[in-house]
Amino acid sequence: MATTPPAKSVLNALAKLRAKLFNNVYNPTNVRTGNKVLRQRLIGPTVTSWYPKQLIKVREITDMFPEFNLVNQQEKQRLEDIAKRKRRGKGAPKKGSIEKENVLQLARRKNNIPILKSILRIHL
Amino acid sequence: MNFRVLRNARVRRDIKTRETVAATELIRQAYRYITRNEQLPQKIRQQAQLMLNSFPRYARPTAIKNRCVETGRGRGIFRDSRLCRYQFRLKALNGDIPGVKKADDLEYVE
Numbered sequence: 001m002a003t004t005p006p007a008k009s010v011l012n013a014l015a016k017l018r019a020k021l022f023n024n025v026y027n028p029t030n031v032r033t034g035n036k037v038l039r040q041r042l043i044g045p046t047v048t049s050w051y052p053k054q055l056i057k058v059r060e061i062t063d064m065f066p067e068f069n070l071v072n073q074q075e076k077q078r079l080e081d082i083a084k085r086k087r088r089g090k091g092a093p094k095k096g097s098i099e100k101e102n103v104l105q106l107a108r109r110k111n112n113i114p115i116l117k118s119i120l121r122i123h124l
Numbered sequence: 125m126n127f128r129v130l131r132n133a134r135v136r137r138d139i140k141t142r143e144t145v146a147a148t149e150l151i152r153q154a155y156r157y158i159t160r161n162e163q164l165p166q167k168i169r170q171q172a173q174l175m176l177n178s179f180p181r182y183a184r185p186t187a188i189k190n191r192c193v194e195t196g197r198g199r200g201i202f203r204d205s206r207l208c209r210y211q212f213r214l215k216a217l218n219g220d221i222p223g224v225k226k227a228d229d230l231e232y233v234e
Binding site: 031032033034036037038040042043044045047048051 | 158185
């Protein structure tokens, strides 16, 4: 006995009803709604807990007891080293000066005299 | 306290990435939802995409790299112990990782 398949409208109605019953979204044309993004779990808490937390920093201790005049020896040494380097003229370059130097070097290496001249005209 | 991990610049960068991702995650997901939703007007979706592009580069979750907690090595990491393979071996042999034992297939025959 041959059976006729149900009409398309009936199937659609069924799908709509099913979606309503099971609390699903009725989306017959398969439009991308972006719900996938909303369903995703937030990864922040798991991601930030990978490395063991440093419980307390030296800075926190020194700030906590200002009356004891505690000194972070490593930090003091670092600042002293920087000051020493600066006195010898070996400090960090000024902002932007490295870039200029690099361009100049590139032009010199290529022996490109027109470019070199134009750069010099711009910068000097 | 483990200062050794914090000294590695790559680890420090990774920590920064993780913190930025956690901080910007919610708003990024909102923008992502707008861009992926085809039912919204094209202009709004484009604007959301532009906003996504304007986030700092450390806000992307794919920039996160699982590094060895002990040495900061970026390759050969066991996710469970968060250690690289060599540190895992050292610690396992030392008995620091519970439930891990060196395999021994040789049977003792009298």
